[in-house]
Amino acid sequence: MQNSLVLIDPTAGTFAVADPTAAHLRVDDLAPHRGDGIFETVLITLHPDGTHAVHAQGPHFARFRNSAEILELPVPDETLFHAALDAVVEDFRAKNPEATALSVRYSLSRGLDTPSAWALTIPLDPxxxxxxxxxxxxxxxxxxxxxxxxxxxxxxxxxxxxxxxxxxxxxxxxxxxxxxxxxxxxxxxxxxxxxxxxxxxxxxxxxxxxxxxxxxxxxxxxxxxxxxxxxxxxxxxxxxxxxxxxxxxxxxxxxxxxxxxxxxxxxxxxxxxxxxxxxxxxxxxxxxxxx
Structure with missing residues (x-):
């Protein structure tokens, strides 16, 4: 299966689909460099009618927001992250029309001068x-x-x-x-x-x-x-x-x-x-x- 990636700009409040095989984070971003960030992984069910369900979406984001508070990161925008989540799922579905389920990991890094964030699809292990x-x-x-x-x-x-x-x-x-x-x-x-x-x-x-x-x-x-x-x-x-x-x-x-x-x-x-x-x-x- 082909993965999908959405890059999220928490400061601008925007997101965009990106190539998951290309380089995007700087090596001195505090996520890869220090592990200074947070994430959640959600299970997604893809329905035959073209819709999808995000399991326990509310509790996941509540914990994501709590993790941000513990690490003193900016408060993540729920509307922004959920829209990015929907976008990465739809991109994955377009690439993998036979898929019925997947997981998505969305993350927020302290970044450098400003925070960075992304959502990445991960196929389920059989x-x-x-x-x-x-x-x-x-x-x-x-x-x-x-x-x-x-x-x-x-x-x-x-x-x-x-x-x-x-x-x-x-x-x-x-x-x-x-x-x-x-x-x-x-x-x-x-x-x-x-x-x-x-x-x-x-x-x-x-x-x-x-x-x-x-x-x-x-x-x-x-x-x-x-x-x-x-x-x-x-x-x-x-x-x-x-x-x-x-x-x-x-x-x-x-x-x-x-x-x-x-x-x-x-x-x-x-x-x-x-x-x-x-x-x-x-x-x-x-x-x-x-x-």
């Missing part, structure tokens, strides 16, 4: 659909700091979705080297946090539990979608501190994210855990049909 069915094995990794550290050290930017993803990428490589499919971060004092690109949800009886965002994680848009539908289905939902034994003894556990949706965890640190295939299917129905 392995995601397989993982929704077959599940994944995870290894736990020490995050290196205690839970809730961000409340006393806001300069660490815990809870902001920044472009500084080298640690997240390294965690994925380390997990693969251990024969696992993904990683799960744990605070230095033993509180379960999140995956490198996902949130953790576990089932205990008729209740779904996810770690408290204040513990040092991103408040997941997909996790919130799951909780909203779960509550409508009669399940209890809550936020709270979880430890490794809670995961191993759960009636089901998932890593959830915008692009992968709900992926069941089948083993943690080499120990098999319970898999709830029925609820997995319901979760993915909630996520993938939610506009």
């Amino acid at each position: 392995k995601y659909a397989e993982q929704q069915v077959n599940g994944i094995r995870v290894v736990t990794l020490d995050k290196g700091y205690d839970a809730y550290l961000g409340e006393s050290a806001p300069w660490l930017l815990i809870g902001a979705k920044t472009l500084s993803y080298a640690t997240n990428q390294a965690a994925g490589r380390y997990a693969a080297a251990q024969g696992a499919d993904d990683a799960l971060f744990v605070s230095h004092d033993g509180i379960l946090l999140e995956g490198p690109t996902s949130n953790l949800v576990i089932r205990r009886g008729e209740e779904l539990v996810t770690p408290d965002p204040k513990a040092g994680i991103l408040h997941g848009t997909t996790q919130r979608t799951v909780f909203a539908h779960a509550a409508e289905a009669g399940l209890l939902t809550s936020y709270g501190d979880l430890r490794l034994e809670d995961l191993k003894n759960a009636d089901g556990a998932w890593l959830v994210s915008s692009v992968r949706a709900a992926v069941p965890i089948t083993a943690v640190d080499g120990t098999d855990i319970a898999v709830d295939s029925e609820l997995t299917a319901r979760m993915n129905d909630w996520i993938l049909t939610n506009p």
Whole structure:
């Protein structure tokens, strides 16, 4: 598939479709040079009638705006970014008429003298659909700091979705080297946090539990979608501190994210855990049909 790119000028309030294979950012732009910026990745469904749906569009942009506030970046213009998002999706559809879904990553950099921004399409990896069915094995990794550290050290930017993803990428490589499919971060004092690109949800009886965002994680848009539908289905939902034994003894556990949706965890640190295939299917129905 051919990707599409839209360059956004936050200062002028304009955007334009651009060649995704050409160079656009200066190497001393603070995004590639320092990772000094923010981003969101949204799932897009393309409908046969020519329309498209941006899943959890409002919650994604609310988190984008919150990340900008944490990094003291200019407040992003919601109308501008959403118009640019629509434009990049339509350009992608024109290039790839057979496509039915994709993801788009939109970003805001501190730039140099003025901020820079863009929206880039990313085709969905076929392995995601397989993982929704077959599940994944995870290894736990020490995050290196205690839970809730961000409340006393806001300069660490815990809870902001920044472009500084080298640690997240390294965690994925380390997990693969251990024969696992993904990683799960744990605070230095033993509180379960999140995956490198996902949130953790576990089932205990008729209740779904996810770690408290204040513990040092991103408040997941997909996790919130799951909780909203779960509550409508009669399940209890809550936020709270979880430890490794809670995961191993759960009636089901998932890593959830915008692009992968709900992926069941089948083993943690080499120990098999319970898999709830029925609820997995319901979760993915909630996520993938939610506009």
